[in-house]
Amino acid sequence: xxxxxxxxxxxxxxTLLAAMGWMFSxxxxxxxxxxxxxxxxxxLAGGVLAIIALPSLFRLSQDQILRSxxxxxxxxxxxxxxxxxxxxxxxxxxxxxxxxxxxVIVPIIARIVFGEAQPLSTxxxxxxxxxxxxxxxxxxxxxxxxxxxxxxxxxxxxxxxFTLNTRAANQRTVVNKQGKTIEKKRVPALPLTAMALLxxxxxxxxxxxxxxxxxPTLANPQPILYMWVLASAxxxxxxxxxxQTYAQSLSVHSHGVVILVLEPVWVALFAAGWFGETxxxxxxxxxxxxxxxxxxxxxxxxxxxxKGLLKAKxxxxxx
Numbered sequence: 001x002x003x004x005x006x007x008x009x010x011x012x013x014x015t016l017l018a019a020m021g022w023m024f025s026x027x028x029x030x031x032x033x034x035x036x037x038x039x040x041x042x043x044l045a046g047g048v049l050a051i052i053a054l055p056s057l058f059r060l061s062q063d064q065i066l067r068s069x070x071x072x073x074x075x076x077x078x079x080x081x082x083x084x085x086x087x088x089x090x091x092x093x094x095x096x097x098x099x100x101x102x103x104v105i106v107p108i109i110a111r112i113v114f115g116e117a118q119p120l121s122t123x124x125x126x127x128x129x130x131x132x133x134x135x136x137x138x139x140x141x142x143x144x145x146x147x148x149x150x151x152x153x154x155x156x157x158x159x160x161x162f163t164l165n166t167r168a169a170n171q172r173t174v175v176n177k178q179g180k181t182i183e184k185k186r187v188p189a190l191p192l193t194a195m196a197l198l199x200x201x202x203x204x205x206x207x208x209x210x211x212x213x214x215x216p217t218l219a220n221p222q223p224i225l226y227m228w229v230l231a232s233a234x235x236x237x238x239x240x241x242x243x244q245t246y247a248q249s250l251s252v253h254s255h256g257v258v259i260l261v262l263e264p265v266w267v268a269l270f271a272a273g274w275f276g277e278t279x280x281x282x283x284x285x286x287x288x289x290x291x292x293x294x295x296x297x298x299x300x301x302x303x304x305x306x307k308g309l310l311k312a313k314x315x316x317x318x319x
Contacts, residue, residue: 003250010247011259014240019096019266021236023274025083026092028228032217034087035208038079039201040229045237046197053190064187065195067168072199075161078102079200080207081154089147093277096267097133097286098151102158103263104129104293109159114167125297132289133264135282162248168192169249189246197241259297265290 028037050057060068082099089095104126110116168187208214265287271277 007247007250008259010243010250012262014244014247015259015262016266017236017240017243018263019270021232021240022086022092022096022267023270024228024232024236025086026275028225028232029083029087031222031225031228033208033212033214034083035080035204036212036214036217037229037232038083039205039208041201041232041237042079042197042204043201044229044233045241046194046199046201048234049190049194049238049242050198053194056188056191057194060187060191061185064185064191067184068187068192068195069199071161071164071168071192072196073203074157074164075196076200076203078154078157078161080204081150081157083204085147085150085154087147088145088150090145091271091277092275093264093268093271093283095147095151096264096271098148099155099158100264101130101133101152102155102162104133105156105159106162110163113160114163116163121297121299125293128289128296129293132286132293135286135289165192165196165245166248169245186249189242189249193238193242193245196245197237259294262290262294 025037025041028041085095085099086092107118107122107126111118169189169192170186268277268283268287
């Protein structure tokens with residue numbers, strides 16, 4: 001299996017872990033302030049990964065450290081918008097689809113900001129995916145309530161984060177203002193993820209300290225809250241983002257991240273099973289469009305795989 005195909009399969013698994021994170025987080029913010037929860041979740045997850053990554057962290061150069069912190073800072077702002085959307089929003093499924101707009105914005109950010117070429121299939125997939133997201137999340141029209149506005153803001157910032165994360169996880173050559181060529185070394189997946197998560201935790205901790213009351217939660221924490229925080233930190237944060245960074249390091253292109261558009265589909269299914277949210281005909285049609293967009297986006301890889309299977313079958317039959 002090629003690295004590109006391995007990256008795609010790992011990103012599908014990432015979407016499942018991410019969808020579980022929505023469920024864990026929704027349960028947690030019902031019992032504690034949202035930014036306080038995010039600080040606990042990301043500092044715990046980042047701390048666990050930092051202990052594992054300690055030897056590789058000491059080997060990072062100053063440039064690698066600064067790039068990792070930069071990725072984490074952008075990620076922290078995106079996660080702040082996301083958790084506030086989840087806290088204020090009425091529908092977890094709708095929020096997931098709005099946030100996933102960031103995935104289809106990634107190729108646009110990569111092209112406009114960094115000049116990264118994108119295959120035609122990606123540009124064809126974007127309007128299909130956006131149409132699907134519209135059917136899924138805007139069934140009753142766009143209502144600019146605080147929850148939706150936070151989710152839309154998160155989508156744009158996540159797009160920048162995905163692009164920066166891919167660039168940090170891959171070695172590349174850049175030309176500085178003096179015209180000198182500089183080799184930007186890749187940041188290994190484990191220390192990059194650890195530093196990014198710790199930065200998110202630091203950003204949200206500062207925000208929470210300024211804007212949220214801690215006393216009620218610290219004075220009388222509910223025992224089940226510890227379970228939701230631990231599950232969010234270990235499964236949906238440390239495991240998910242380490243796997244995502246590793247998957248992105250296997251491919252130098254940003255278009256593979258469109259696979260993450262699967263996340264809201266899993267979220268909608270979990271929301272229906274866990275929280276009793278329902279999905280109407282328009283939303284089902286939206287799911288169909290999203291899967292169509294994924295097929296269009298990965299058409300070249302799919303066609304090569306099909307040709308390989310047919311060739312192997314013909315060879316077997318002749319033998």
